Each structure stands twice: as C-alpha cells, then as structure tokens.
Amino acid sequence: MKNLLEIKSLNTYYGESHILRDVDLNVQTGEMVCLIGRNGVGKTTLLKSLIGLLRQKKGDIYLIGENINRKAPHQRARKGMAYVPQGREIIPYLSVEENLMLGMESLPGGLSKNKKIDPFIYDLFPILKDFLQRKGGDLSGGQQQQLAIARALLGKPKLLLLDEPTEGIQPNIVLDIENAINQIIKDTGIGVLLVEQHLHFVRQANRYYAMQRGGIVASGNTSELSQAVIDKFLSV
Numbered sequence: 238m239k240n241l242l243e244i245k246s247l248n249t250y251y252g253e254s255h256i257l258r259d260v261d262l263n264v265q266t267g268e269m270v271c272l273i274g275r276n277g278v279g280k281t282t283l284l285k286s287l288i289g290l291l292r293q294k295k296g297d298i299y300l301i302g303e304n305i306n307r308k309a310p311h312q313r314a315r316k317g318m319a320y321v322p323q324g325r326e327i328i329p330y331l332s333v334e335e336n337l338m339l340g341m342e343s344l345p346g347g348l349s350k351n352k353k354i355d356p357f358i359y360d361l362f363p364i365l366k367d368f369l370q371r372k373g374g375d376l377s378g379g380q381q382q383q384l385a386i387a388r389a390l391l392g393k394p395k396l397l398l399l400d401e402p403t404e405g406i407q408p409n410i411v412l413d414i415e416n417a418i419n420q421i422i423k424d425t426g427i428g429v430l431l432v433e434q435h436l437h438f439v440r441q442a443n444r445y446y447a448m449q450r451g452g453i454v455a456s457g458n459t460s461e462l463s464q465a466v467i468d469k470f471l472s473v
C-alpha cells in the first residue's frame with residue numbers, strides 16, 4: 238500500500254542555517270500523526286517544506302506515491318494537501334462566508350466552478366453557520382481556528398497539516414477542535430499531520446514523531462508515549 242505522505246531524508250535551510258536534518262516521516266490514510274518538540278526545533282519549517290512554502294535542499298516528498306518536490310504550493314493543494322498555519326491567517330476584513338469560500342479554490346475548477354459551501358463543516362463547527370456574515374477578524378481566537386480548519390477542509394484534502402491548532406485557545410474549544418478532527422478522520426478517512434503541545438490532543442493521535450534540532454529523535458505509538466518522552470519533548 239502506498240503511503241499517503243512519505244518524507245525521505247529531508248534537509249531544509251534558511252540561508253546558511255541548516256534547520257531540517259535528514260527527516261524521515263510517513264502518514265497513512267485515516268491516521269493522525271503528531272509531531273512534537275520544543276520551541277524552535279523546526280516543526281513549522283517541516284510543515285512549510287511540505288506545502289512548498291520552503292524548498293528543501295535535499296530529500297524527497299511523496300504524496301500518494303508521487304514525488305512533489307518541484308510542485309508549487311497551489312499544485313500541492315490541488316493534489317490534496319491542506320495547510321492550516323500557526324496563527325491561522327484568517328482574512329480579518331472578509332466575512333466568515335467569504336473566508337470559507339477561499340478554501341474551495343483548491344477544488345477542481347476552483348472558485349469559478351464551486352460556489353456552494355458544503356454544509357458538512359457546520360456539523361463539525363456549528364458556530365460558523367451562525368456567524369457566516371460576521372467579519373473574520375471579529376471572531377475569537379478559537380472561532381478563527383475553527384474557521385481556518387473548516388476552510389482547509391472545504392478543499393476536500395487527503396492530507397491535512399495543522400500547526401499548533403490549540404495554541405492560546407480556551408480549553409472547551411480545544412475539545413471541540415479535537416472532536417472535529419477525530420470526526421473528520423472517521424467520516425472521510427483523510428490523514429492528519431499535527432504539530433501540537435497539548436498533551437490531551439497528542440494522545441488522540443495514532444503515532445508521534447519527536448523532533449530535536451531539526452532531526453527526528455524518537456517515534457512510536459502514542460499509546461506507548463512515556464512520561465520521559467513527554468517531559469523531554471512537550472513544554473507542558
């Protein structure tokens with residue numbers, strides 16, 4: 238069976254700074270995989286390399302068996318990769334509805350062929366339906382995160398990349414977000430690669446990879462996540 242995502246020996250630099258070092262990682266269909274590690278180790282750099290905002294110097298990225306090293310971000314999005322960045326990047330002066338529409342750009346035919354928002358996102362995040370006409374910038378941090386995830390899901394991705402979706406968010410919304418991610422995996426069988434510090438959410442994942450100084454230094458099933466690994470790699 239093909240891996241949904243396969244990363245082989247990935248090396249990424251910022252100028253002269255060598256950030257990612259020989260990263261190997263894979264994600265299967267229907268699986269939630271969590272990337273853990275302290276601040277500044279390179280987790281965001283990995284997600285940006287995957288979506289194509291940064292170019293690796295060495296190594297390979299495969300999406301459903303196809304090498305996507307040379308694909309631009311919009312091409313990776315069309316092939317089924319969606320990225321929810323840290324800080325969410327909601328467009329504050331657009332309405333919730335308009336922000337959601339942007340997610341449909343990566344569907345076949347883009348926005349010109351896709352004008353109707355698929356209501357499944359309101360089952361996942363009911364608040365969005367009530368707030369459709371509000372400005373994105375008027376939502377709370379947690380609501381903006383829900384909007385950002387919903388926007389990504391409207392592109393019908395096969396692989397969802399999430400960068401610290403619960404950072405700075407109140408606990409009840411953290412649970413809503415966890416439940417929604419679990420639900421979407423159950424309903425659609427997509428794969429999720431999650432960067433997360435919140436232990437409760439990390440435990441929802443099937444497997445973890447731990448990063449230190451840009452390299453993967455431990456990995457395994459989250460059911461076997463030891464206190465030593467938690468103490469070492471999560472800043473809780």
Ligand SMILES: Nc1ncnc2c1ncn2[C@@H]1O[C@H](COP(=O)(O)OP(=O)(O)OP(=O)(O)O)[C@@H](O)[C@H]1O
Pocket residue numbers: 251254256274275276277278279280281282283
């Ligand atoms: N635009 C940039 N130019 C140069 N160096 C950068 C840039 N962005 C990040 N770095 C450096 O790359 C390293 C990895 O950063 P990265 O943001 O990937 O870490 P992270 O694990 O995601 O941390 P955090 O949890 O704080 O987001 C850090 O040492 C950081 O200082």
